[in-house]
Structure formats: C-alpha cells, structure tokens
Amino acid sequence: MPxxxxxxxxxxLQNYNTRLVVLSTTLLGIxxxxxxxxxxxxxxxxxxxxxxxxxxxxxxxxxAAMVALGGSGKxxxxxxxxxxxxxxxxxxxxxxxxxTTRLRDDVAMGFVLSVFFGVGVASLRMVxxxxxxxxxxxxxxxxxxxxxxxxxxxxxxxxxxxxxxLTCLVFLKEFLLLCFDDGFAASQGWPTLFLDILLLTLVxxxxxxxxxxxxxxxxxxxxxxxxxxARFWTxxxxxxxxxxxxxxxxxxxxxxxxxxxxxxxxxxxxxxIVAAALFLLSMLFAPVRGVIPRRVQQGRLRRKVDRQHxxxxxxxxxxxxxxxxxxxxxxxxLADLLAKRSWSPLQLRRILRIAxxxxxxxxxxxxxxxxxxxxxxxxxxATRNHRLWETYLIQxxxxxxxxxxxxxxxxxxxxxxxxxxxxxxxxxxxDLAHRVPPSxxxxxPSARP
Amino acid sequence: xxxxxxxxxxxxxxxxxxxxxxHPPGIPLxxxxxxxxxxxxxxxxxxxxxxxxxxLVGVVGPNGAGKSTLLKACLDLVPLTSGxxxxxxxxxxxxxxxxxxxxxxxxxxxxxxxxxLDVVAxxxxxxxxxxxxxxxxxxxRAMDALDQVGIGHLALRQISQLSGGQQQRVFLARALMQDAxxxxxxxxxxxxxxxxxxxxxxxLRKLSERGKTCLVxxxxxxxxxxxxxxxxxxxxxxxADGPATETFTRENLQKTYGGKLSLLEKAAEALxxxxx
Numbered sequence: 145m146p147x148x149x150x151x152x153x154x155x156x157l158q159n160y161n162t163r164l165v166v167l168s169t170t171l172l173g174i175x176x177x178x179x180x181x182x183x184x185x186x187x188x189x190x191x192x193x194x195x196x197x198x199x200x201x202x203x204x205x206x207x208a209a210m211v212a213l214g215g216s217g218k219x220x221x222x223x224x225x226x227x228x229x230x231x232x233x234x235x236x237x238x239x240x241x242x243x244t245t246r247l248r249d250d251v252a253m254g255f256v257l258s259v260f261f262g263v264g265v266a267s268l269r270m271v272x273x274x275x276x277x278x279x280x281x282x283x284x285x286x287x288x289x290x291x292x293x294x295x296x297x298x299x300x301x302x303x304x305x306x307x308x309x310l311t312c313l314v315f316l317k318e319f320l321l322l323c324f325d326d327g328f329a330a331s332q333g334w335p336t337l338f339l340d341i342l343l344l345t346l347v348x349x350x351x352x353x354x355x356x357x358x359x360x361x362x363x364x365x366x367x368x369x370x371x372x373x374a375r376f377w378t379x380x381x382x383x384x385x386x387x388x389x390x391x392x393x394x395x396x397x398x399x400x401x402x403x404x405x406x407x408x409x410x411x412x413x414x415x416x417i418v419a420a421a422l423f424l425l426s427m428l429f430a431p432v433r434g435v436i437p438r439r440v441q442q443g444r445l446r447r448k449v450d451r452q453h454x455x456x457x458x459x460x461x462x463x464x465x466x467x468x469x470x471x472x473x474x475x476x477x478l479a480d481l482l483a484k485r486s487w488s489p490l491q492l493r494r495i496l497r498i499a500x501x502x503x504x505x506x507x508x509x510x511x512x513x514x515x516x517x518x519x520x521x522x523x524x525x526a527t528r529n530h531r532l533w534e535t536y537l538i539q540x541x542x543x544x545x546x547x548x549x550x551x552x553x554x555x556x557x558x559x560x561x562x563x564x565x566x567x568x569x570x571x572x573x574x575d576l577a578h579r580v581p582p583s584x585x586x587x588x589p590s591a592r593p
Numbered sequence: 594x595x596x597x598x599x600x601x602x603x604x605x606x607x608x609x610x611x612x613x614x615x616h617p618p619g620i621p622l623x624x625x626x627x628x629x630x631x632x633x634x635x636x637x638x639x640x641x642x643x644x645x646x647x648x649l650v651g652v653v654g655p656n657g658a659g660k661s662t663l664l665k666a667c668l669d670l671v672p673l674t675s676g677x678x679x680x681x682x683x684x685x686x687x688x689x690x691x692x693x694x695x696x697x698x699x700x701x702x703x704x705x706x707x708x709x710l711d712v713v714a715x716x717x718x719x720x721x722x723x724x725x726x727x728x729x730x731x732x733x734r735a736m737d738a739l740d741q742v743g744i745g746h747l748a749l750r751q752i753s754q755l756s757g758g759q760q761q762r763v764f765l766a767r768a769l770m771q772d773a774x775x776x777x778x779x780x781x782x783x784x785x786x787x788x789x790x791x792x793x794x795x796x797l798r799k800l801s802e803r804g805k806t807c808l809v810x811x812x813x814x815x816x817x818x819x820x821x822x823x824x825x826x827x828x829x830x831x832x833a834d835g836p837a838t839e840t841f842t843r844e845n846l847q848k849t850y851g852g853k854l855s856l857l858e859k860a861a862e863a864l865x866x867x868x869x
Contacts, residue, residue: 185705246632314724320711321718325701328767331668331694332719333686379751381706 146405154401162404164298166397168305169357169415173366173396175305176354177388178312179346180367181374181381185323186343190250191238193364194257195344196351198234200264200360202226203285208271217271218281220297224352227285231348234260288359288412301353308346309389319343320381357400359412366415370395373423376430391426395419450495455504455523456530457484458515462523473520475508535567619681621646621775621806622667627676629659629666636662638830640676644823647804649797651811651821651837655850658828660810661697664777668694680775690719693773695764697780703753709763710748713738716770731770738766743792758789765796776800776807783812794820817841 146154153159157166183192206226211217234256241252268282281289312319321329322339330336347367354363374387399415431437461480462471482492496513499505504519515523620643627640637659644650652660665671667678669685680688693716713735714727721727727735739745742762747755752763761781768776781793797807797820808825811817817824817837824840826832826849833845 187702317718317721317726318723320707321715324705324707324712325696325715327665327670327696327700328694328715330670331689331692333689334718375706379706380708380711384706 151401151405154404155397159404162401164295165293165357165404165411166400168298168301169396169400169411170393171302171305171309171396172350172354172357173370173392173394173415174389175308175312175350175392176363176366176396177370177374177390177392178309178385179343179350180369180392181371181385181388182312182319182323182343183347183367184371185381186340188344188347189364189368190253191235191344192347192351192367194238194253194260195231195235195348196355196360196363197257197264198237198260199227199231199352199355200261200285201267202228202230202233202264203282203355204264204267204271205230207282208267208274211271211274220293220356221300223282223285224300224355227352227355228348230260230264231351235344235348284359285355286359286361287410288355288357288362288415289410293356297356301357304349304353308349311342311346312385315339315342316382316385357411358415359410362412362416366392366395366419369416369419369423373419373426376426376433378432391419391422395422447498451499451502451504451522452526452530453485454481454495454499455515455519455526457481458505458513458519459523459527460484462515471524473515473517475512475514478511478513481513531571532564532567535571536563539567539570619646620644620679621681622678622808623682624667624678625676627666627678628674629662629671630674631671635674636829637666640666640827640831642825642831642834644806644808644825646806647801648806648823649801649821650806650808650823650825651817652808652825652827653811653814653817653849654827654832658849660827661779663827664694664779664808664810667777668692690771691774693768693771693776695768695776695778695781698757698761698764698783703755703760705752708749708751709739709744709755709759709766710735712752712763713766713770716767719771735766735770738769739763741769742766742796756786758785761785761789762792765793769796774805776805776809778807778809780810780812782809782816814846 150159154162154166157163180192183189203223203226206223207217209226210219210222215222237260238252238256241247241255242249272282318334318339321332321334322336322343326336329339350367351360351363354366358366370392371384371388373391374384377387378384395415395418399418400411402418403409403411403414426434428434428436458476458481459471461476461484462474465474465476466472481487482489487495496505499519500507503516504522505513505515508514622642622644624640624642627637628635629637640663652663654660662671666673667680667685678685680692685692710732714731716738717727717731717734721731736745736748739748739762742765744755744759744762744766747759752760755763761783765778765781768778782790785793797809800807801822809821811820818841821837823835824837825834826840826845828849828851832849833840
C-alpha cells in the first residue's frame with residue numbers, strides 16, 4: 145500500500161512519474177465535462193456511444209498498416225488517427241442509414257455500435273497473430289490503461305483536450321441555440337449542420353484522446369456522467385458547464401491518481417467509478433434538483449397542507465356548533481373531524497399528533513378536542529384565506545390562472561387590500577353560511593392590486 | 594392598401610401555373626407554385642398566395658393539411674419540390690431579419706437549463722452575430738419583451754416551472770425581440786389558458802396597428818373571424834383566401850374539411866354566432 149506522503153505527492157502532481165498522467169487525464173476530464181454537456185443537451189448520447197465503439201477497427205487497421213510500413217505499430221498518434229477515421233465512418237454509416245431508410249435512430253445506432261465493435265475485436269485478434277509484430281497492449285484501448293504512454297502522448301492529449309474545451313466556450317451561444325431549438329436556429333440563418341458537425345468533431349476528439357486512458361467502452365460514461373450530475377446542481381447552462389467541467393476534472397484527477405498509486409487498478413474503471421460516485425452524491429444531495437432536498441420540500445408542503453386542512457375542518461365544525469351565534473372556541477368531538485374529510489383514522493392520528501406537537505390543539509377529554517388559542521387563530525386565518533381564494537378563482541377565472549401557482553396563504557399579498565375587501569363584501573352578500581372570518585391584522589393599503 | 598390589387602378570386606379551383614404572377618415588391622409574403630413533398634408523399638400542392646401588409650392572417654385547415662409545413666417552407670426549413678416563397682419581394686435568406694418565427698411549443702425540451710430571459714434573449718442572437726455575448730442593452734430589450742407579454746415577473750424562472758400559457762408567451766417575447774415585420778406563428782393558441790389567449794390577441798392587434806403582418810396557424814374555428822381579418826383555408830392546397838368574413842363560408846369550410854361532419858357542425862355553430 146502506498147503511504148500518505150506518496151499519495152499527497154501523486155495528487156499534488158509532485159511525483160515525476162505520474163505527474164503527466166494525472167495532469168493530462170484531468171484536462172481530459174474537463175474537456176469531457178464541457179463537450180459532454182452539449183452532447184447530452186443535444187440528446188445525442190447514444191451517438192457518442194456508437195462513435196466510441198466504432199473506433200476499434202481503426203485501431204487494429206492502423207496498427208497493421210504501421211507494421212506493414214515497417215514501424216512498430218505502437219505509435220499513439222497513428223493509432224488515434226485510425227480510431228478517428230473509423231469513428232467517423234461509424235457515424236457516417238449511422239447517418240446514411242437514417243437518411244436512406246425508415247429505420248429509427250436507435251436501431252441505426254445499435255447496429256453501428258455492435259457491428260463496428262465486432263469487426264474491431266475480430267481484426268484485433270488477426271493483427272495479434274501477424275508475424276513479426278507485437279500487438280500486446282492494443283487491448284488496453286478497450287478498457288483503458290495509462291502505463292504504456294510516453295511524454296509526447298500526454299502532450300497530444302493535453303493539447304487536444306485544451307482546444308476542445310476552448311471551442312466549447314467560444315461557441316457557447318451558438319451551441320446553446322442549436323441544442324435548445326434547432327428549428328429556430330435554422331430559421332435565423334445559423335448553419336445548424338455545420339454546428340452539429342463541429343459538436344460531433346469535438347465529441348470525436350475527446351473520445352479518441354480518451355481511448356488510451358479510459359478505454360472505448362467507458363469513455364461515453366466520462367462524457368455523460370459529469371453533465372448529468374451537474375444538472376442536479378443548477379437550472380442554468382453556464383453553471384452547468386462549469387460544474388460538469390469540475391466533476392469531469394475531479395474524476396480524471398482522482399481516478400488517474402488512484403490508479404497510479406495502485407497499478408493493478410485500470411485507470412478507466414477507477415475514473416468512471418469516481419465520476420459515478422460524484423453523480424450519486426449530486427443526485428441525492430444537490431439542493432436544486434437532488435432527490436433528498438426535493439423529498440424534504442414535498443414533506444414540508446404536505447405537512448403544511450395537512451395542517452391547513454385540519455384547522456379548517458375544525459373551524460367549520462365550530463361554525464356548525466355555533467349555529468347562528470358567533471363562533472367560539474369550544475371542545476368538539478373527534479368523530480366530527482373524522483367525518484369531515486377523507487382521512488383514514490391512522491392518517492388523522494398522525495396529523496393530530498403533529499398538531500398537538502405544534503400546540504395547535506389539545507385533547508380536552510377522551511374523544512373530545514379543543515383548539516388552543518394559537519390554533520384557533522390559525523384556524524380562523526386558514527379558513528378566511530381559503531374562502532377568499534376560492535371566491536377569487538371563481539369570480540376572476542379568466543385572469544386567475546397566472547396566479548394559481550401561488551400559495552393560498554399569500555392571498556392578501558397577491559390580491560391587495562382593495563380586492564380582498566371586495567371579495568369579503570361579495571362573500572357576506574351572497575353566502576351567509578360561509579362568512580369570512582375577520583383578518584387577523586389590518587390590511588396594508590400599499591399591497592399590489 | 595394592396596388589397597385592391599390582390600386577386601382573391603383566383604384561388605380555387607382554376608389556377609395558372611408556370612407564369613410569374615405580378616406582385617408589388619413590398620408585399621410581405623408571396624408564394625408561387627409551391628409544392629412540398631416528404632418521402633414522395635406531397636404535403637402541399639401548387640400553393641399560390643399573396644399576403645397583404647398589416648393583416649392578421651389566420652391559416653386554418655384540418656390536421657395534416659400542411660399548415661406547419663407551409664410556415665416551414667417560407668422559412669427554408671423544408672426542401673421545396675417546386676416553386677418559391679418571397680418575403681418582401683426577396684428570397685427568405687436575403688430578408689431573414691424581417692421575419693420572426695414562433696415554432697410550436699412542443700418543438701423544444703422545456704426541461705432545458707435556461708430561464709425565461711435566456712430564451713427571449715435568443716431573439717437577439719442573429720443581430721449579435723457569431724461569438725458575441727448578449728449585451729446589457731439586449732438583456733434590457735428582452736426584459737421589455739417579457740413585460741409586453743405580461744410575464745416580466747417570471748424572467749428568472751427556469752422554463753419548466755412555467756405553465757403552458759407562460760411558455761407560449763416566452764416564445765412570443767422571443768419573436769418580439771427580433772423586431773421583425775412579418776411574424777409566422779405556429780399554433781400559438783394551442784392549449785393555453787384564457788388569460789394567455791387574450792394576451793396573445795392583444796399583442797397581435799398591437800403588431801397589426803404598427804403595420805406588421807402576422808401569419809398565424811389556428812385551429813379553433815369559433816374564434817377565426819373575431820381574431821383575424823384575413824384568412825387562408827388550406828388542405829394540401831389553398832382552398833380559399835381573402836378577407837376573413839368573406840372567406841369564412843360554409844361552402845369553403847366544406848371544401849377544406851371534407852366529410853368531417855363533427856367539425857362542420859362546429860363550424861356551422863361558429864358561423865351562426867358570428868355577427869356579419
């Protein structure tokens with residue numbers, strides 16, 4: 145096991161042997177996060193997957209060609225050139241299938257992905273049996289391995305990653321328009337075909353430079369996971385791009401460092417596992433769209449609705465008890481409450497427990513409930529707001545929908561004092577049984593009409 | 594103003610093809626001998642149209658009649674099998690800046706990471722050109738456009754948290770940003786609330802008062818004559834076009850909708866309730 149000093153050295157790029165691997169993989173991660181964001185928003189993730197699988201025949205053929213020309217066949221730029229060409233051939237096949245037949249996109253992609261990968265595996269086996277050439281290590285393109293790279297390789301990866309990231313930022317506005325509304329973009333004269341090709345070129349570039357370290361099976365995860373995770377944190381594009389770049393960069397950095405410290409771990413797998421861990425954290429805890437914060441919000445909302453329903457039901461029972469006289473806060477039977485709404489006894493018990501906890505009511509005697517002072521105030525207020533709101537929605541049905549998503553509790557702030565008074569008059573004129581309880585505070589004259 | 598020079602009778606059934614009809618160069622939209630086909634199946638046949646300036650034009654016809662395709666053909670978004678569509682006397686690519694397009698609301702993914710203001714600002718992209726970011730002045734214009742459609746207070750909301758009607762207004766605000774002379778709108782009234790419908794009609798009238806021309810794909814026969822002053826009835830070919838009250842007749846609707854009786858009944862009802 146590596147000791148602490150070693151770990152710190154690798155992470156901080158102080159270890160000469162691993163510095164380049166870690167640095168270039170980090171840059172690759174940043175590029176993957178940025179390019180992947182647009183790939184995801186353009187809804188072409190599956191195309192990226194087909195593309196990466198389609199690079200394999202190119203690797204084998206490039207190797208064979210370089211050996212035939214008298215080289216060792218192991219030059220990374222040569223192999224990547226082959227990968228690029230066959231990746232492009234894969235995408236071209238896909239586009240031809242789409243335009244000349246009526247097959248669906250996913251069929252075309254599935255076809256290209258599996259056929260090209262199959263051809264790749266077969267031709268890899270063939271070149272390995274070629275006389276006079278050692279093709280050992282070519283399989284690292286499938287799963288990813290950083291060990292066999294040399295200085296120039298890292299330089300190539302870093303430069304291509306840097307250029308891809310830069311292109312994404314330069315074409316930010318254009319890519320945004322293309323991804324959001326390509327029809328509108330085309331109608332405005334933007335060359336959508338060129339922009340699509342440019343985006344696909346960037347995806348190809350990141351895929352190809354990711355082949356050696358991440359491997360062709362996993363490189364799509366490196367492209368898609370960071371932006372998907374980033375989406376949980378924000379509702380806007382630029383922050384999403386930055387967070388995706390950060391998550392991609394961190395995955396590359398931590399993944400490459402871990403794999404450098406424990407050489408038996410393949411770099412690609414570790415990188416993807418780190419990215420997946422960051423994804424999981426984002427999915428669960430990100431405050432904007434994360435699962436847990438959403439659950440908490442929903443729970444809070446449900447408790448609030450439950451409370452309002454309970455108090456309103458209680459107030460209405462008191463109204464009935466009072467008959468024609470003024471409503472007074474008296475104990476009332478639990479059974480009345482149960483009959484009031486579609487609560488199951490279990491539900492009602494839970495709601496009552498919370499209400500008792502909040503000091504809104506107490507058990508006066510077995511089966512008899514009494515609202516507390518604050519509970520009665522709340523009940524009267526909730527009933528008032530609800531009735532005003534209901535009347536407003538009925539009376540002003542044509543303008544109300546733009547306000548419906550607001551909270552009934554905000555009724556006085558949204559509608560303004562004048563309108564609230566109008567509604568009150570309307571209610572007392574038309575519906576004597578449903579009198580509106582008085583406002584607990586003077587209405588502000590400044591409220592927006 | 595141009596309406597005298599426009600021949601509203603030459604619409605159906607006899608039509609001269611192959612000759613270039615005379616039209617004044619200032620006419621917002623002139624379509625001649627236009628045919629569009631998808632996968633060998635024609636969608637639009639021999640369309641011949643002259644849309645006069647400053648009119649609110651309703652494009653009405655049954656599902657699959659080619660209404661959306663007609664707009665797309667004017668915008669160079671679909672390949673034309675034959676014919677042409679001219680915007681103010683020039684091909685679309687030469688007069689792009691004079692046209693604003695409002696696509697169908699369902700055509701985009703509303704869960705996209707942008708807010709209402711971002712979408713409206715897209716209306717300035719063509720003006721800005723390559724690589725330039727949205728300026729402060731353009732952001733103010735976008736804010737202004739949102740105010741004009743009555744949802745300025747929702748500018749910073751993510752677009753999936755808007756109601757259908759509000760989303761439609763965002764699209765209209767984006768079109769306003771383009772400051773065009775001809776507005777092509779694809780079903781802006783589809784599935785919107787009453788308040789939005791009213792806001793859109795208001796906006797259309799204001800545009801028309803300022804001399805702008807609006808071509809609106811519409812599906813609600815009951816409101817056709819109230820909303821529009823010019824009408825194009827279409828079912829693969831132009832069945833009739835002209836001033837709304839003259840064109841919106843039982844006979845024309847029968848030709849447009851064929852045997853679809855339930856629709857015809859609705860139309861008859863609409864006719865009865867329309868004051869002439």
